[in-house]
Amino acid sequence: MKVLKFGGTSVGSSENIKRVKKIISNEGSKIIVLSAMSGTTNTLVEISEQIKDGNILEATQNIDKLYAKYVQVLDELIVEADLKKDTTNYIKIIFKFLKECTSKKYSEALYNKIVSQGELLSTYIFTKYLTQEGVNARLLPALDFMRIDKAKDPDEFYIQQSLQRVIKETLPVDIYITQGFICLDGYGKIANLQRGGSDYTATIIGAAIGAEEVQIWTDIDGMHNNDPRFVENTHAISNLSFDEAAELAYFGAKILHPQTVMPVRKANIPVRLKNTMNPESYGTLISKDFKGEGIKAIAAKDNITAIKIKSARMLLAHGFLKKVFEIFEKYETSIDMITTSEIAVSLTIDDEKNLNLIVEELEKFSIVEVDNNQSIICLVGHLVVRHHETHRLFRLLQDISIRMISYGGSNNNISLLVATNDKIQALKLLNTYIFDYEIA
Numbered sequence: 001m002k003v004l005k006f007g008g009t010s011v012g013s014s015e016n017i018k019r020v021k022k023i024i025s026n027e028g029s030k031i032i033v034l035s036a037m038s039g040t041t042n043t044l045v046e047i048s049e050q051i052k053d054g055n056i057l058e059a060t061q062n063i064d065k066l067y068a069k070y071v072q073v074l075d076e077l078i079v080e081a082d083l084k085k086d087t088t089n090y091i092k093i094i095f096k097f098l099k100e101c102t103s104k105k106y107s108e109a110l111y112n113k114i115v116s117q118g119e120l121l122s123t124y125i126f127t128k129y130l131t132q133e134g135v136n137a138r139l140l141p142a143l144d145f146m147r148i149d150k151a152k153d154p155d156e157f158y159i160q161q162s163l164q165r166v167i168k169e170t171l172p173v174d175i176y177i178t179q180g181f182i183c184l185d186g187y188g189k190i191a192n193l194q195r196g197g198s199d200y201t202a203t204i205i206g207a208a209i210g211a212e213e214v215q216i217w218t219d220i221d222g223m224h225n226n227d228p229r230f231v232e233n234t235h236a237i238s239n240l241s242f243d244e245a246a247e248l249a250y251f252g253a254k255i256l257h258p259q260t261v262m263p264v265r266k267a268n269i270p271v272r273l274k275n276t277m278n279p280e281s282y283g284t285l286i287s288k289d290f291k292g293e294g295i296k297a298i299a300a301k302d303n304i305t306a307i308k309i310k311s312a313r314m315l316l317a318h319g320f321l322k323k324v325f326e327i328f329e330k331y332e333t334s335i336d337m338i339t340t341s342e343i344a345v346s347l348t349i350d351d352e353k354n355l356n357l358i359v360e361e362l363e364k365f366s367i368v369e370v371d372n373n374q375s376i377i378c379l380v381g382h383l384v385v386r387h388h389e390t391h392r393l394f395r396l397l398q399d400i401s402i403r404m405i406s407y408g409g410s411n412n413n414i415s416l417l418v419a420t421n422d423k424i425q426a427l428k429l430l431n432t433y434i435f436d437y438e439i440a
Contacts, residue, residue: 003211005033005180005202009219010276011122012038014076020126021133023217023279024175031140031205033180034126035198036118037073040066041181047098048114052106059102067095070121077125080132087128094121112190119179119198127177138170142179143190146201150186154200154263160208167209178205199257203271207263214264214271216256222273222284223248223255225297226431230424234431237284239291244380245271245284247413251336251378252301261286295434296381300423304336304374305352306403307359310344311366321345327361336376337406337415346404348376348417374403375423379414379430396433400426 006020011034024032036044043066050059070091078084094117101114123139130137145162147155167176180198185191193200199216206214220228222236223245240248242265249256255273264271265288273284309324324345328335331354338347349355355370362368379393394402397416404417418426 001029001031001209001211002213002215003031003033003202003206003209004215004217005198006035006276007198007216007218008035008038008040010217011035011126014073016276017073017077017126017129019276019279020217021130021135023276025135029174029176031176031178031209031211032126033178033198033202033205034119034122035180037069037122039069040118040121041115041195044098044115044118047101048106048111051102051104051110051114056102060099063095063098063102066098067091070095070125074125077129078132083128083132087125090124091121109189112192115192116179116182116190119182123177123179130175130177135175136173137175137177138173140166140170140176140178142182142201143184146183146204148183148185148191148193152185152191154204155186156204156208156263159204163205163208193257196257199260200263203260203263203269206269206271207267210267211269214269215274216260216271217274217276218255219275219277220255221275221278221281223297225435226427227252227298227300231427231431236281237296238282239289240284240286240296241290241382241412242286242288243410243412244290244296244382245286247378247380247410248297248299250301251376251380251413251415252299290382293382293384295379295384297379298427298430298434299378299380300427301336301350301376301378302420302423304348304350304376304417304420305355306346306348306371306374306417307362308344308346308369308371309362309366310369312343313365323365324362327358330361331358333358337404337417339404339406348374348404371403373420374417375420377416377418377423377426377430379416379434380412382412384412384414393430393433396429397426400429 004024010020011017024030043062047059047062074087078087101110104110127137127139144166145159147158149155180201181192183191183193203214224234225237226234228234242261246261249260250258268288271286275281333349333351333354336348336350359368400418400422402416402418406415
């Protein structure tokens, strides 16, 4: 059995939904994981924020606009009378619930319920459309088996046992449809796997059932060697290892959720990135195998904050770093990069939610400097640290101020911290050096 995940753009219109149906209609049993239709989750987040701020009129107007979009898609997709009636009633129930939310007190639980509605809508509509088209398909509600624990990690044993039970209790079909992104938390309440989490859902399911392969279908021909939004003439990378893909996803490659490869790496299940708009393209195959050495790709991660922690006490003092790390652990804030000297530590974070509290505690024993609007540029490839031309990278970037360098912490990654204003120029310079001239 294979697991195929289709992103928001892939199911973002009636035309694209028909494309997806054609892609999945070949032989073999499959579990199909769907995101919400493109734009839906953003709108639902906006609605929840408007409820939080008391802007009920704006929230109601957004709900009405979103409802109109789904009615139009339904009219374009489903013509069989009974199926259309069922689907129309389901859509009305969802949007009645959203309207009711506007009179409720805002909470995290309410937010999670609101943003979960997009996946519920897309999977219900798609399942009814497949039924109309004569495809033997069934809906598997993700909330029947997908759960995270109190640490917000997938509850692997529960998921595996529950998914196998749900499939066993469902009439055998060729295609099962389920929601990405949404899940239950350790207390049984509706939660989610964060933005982009449908990829993660797919690989969690893939590991739970021992899938032959997990496929992630988006609107681009695989993972590119640089960011095509800023750099011209990028191309898809045909093969990546799990380690290389994980580095690229974590450090900014938008096509893949950062935690996607974790479940399948342990089970040695390959992941293939494919393009719904160009299904014949090879895409990118992610597996345990390394294909060649040297720099394969560049990614950039924005919204980074750099923190320098300086203290004379650090000199020859054991336990200093532990003290620093315990503060970040206390406020559940992850660290991306770190460098040290005899009297200072520099590190980066991508979540400023508790920045003021962190700085306040650090200042009790050190001098703290904070730099906002930074970007991490990551160079990834198997054994990239053996790259013999590395010294030329820094000559190439001599006109760009490099705030930090992470080199040697991983065999597959060299990371540079630069001001976000310099990011695009740095990406273009590195692209020319590494790929256009093929010096690497």
